[in-house]
Amino acid sequence: MPQARFSLHVGPEELLRYYRGRASTVAVTADDGSRLRFPAASLRPFVTREGVHGRFLIRFDENLRLVELRRIGG
Numbered sequence: 807m808p809q810a811r812f813s814l815h816v817g818p819e820e821l822l823r824y825y826r827g828r829a830s831t832v833a834v835t836a837d838d839g840s841r842l843r844f845p846a847a848s849l850r851p852f853v854t855r856e857g858v859h860g861r862f863l864i865r866f867d868e869n870l871r872l873v874e875l876r877r878i879g880g
Contacts, residue, residue, distance in 0.1 A: 807873065809865040810836035816849070817857040824849070848875045 812834045823829045824846040831843045844864060852858045861879035866872060 807865050807867065808870065809863060810838065810840060810842055811861065811863050811878065812836045812842065813861050814849075815857070815859050818855065821849075821853065821857050844872050844875065848872060852877055 814832075814834060816832075824832075830846055832846050832849065833841065833843050836842055842864065849858050852860070852862075860877050863874075863876050863878045864872065865874040
């Protein structure tokens with residue numbers, strides 16, 4: 807199963823764009839340099855008043871559909 811690790815730092819102002827529907831996907835660069843895109847709604851469990859911050863592990867199935875997004879560190 808393909809997976810990647812990345813850091814994410816999204817402040818509250820930028821997070822509002824996702825909630826207002828102006829952005830539906832998140833684009834990040836993984837630790838290995840690959841570019842990843844996934845649905846912004848996947849971040850909901852990690853939202854705080856300060857936004858979304860931390861290290862994450864993302865897993866995809868063989869069709870490159872999101873299977874799991876998990877925080878692995880602050």
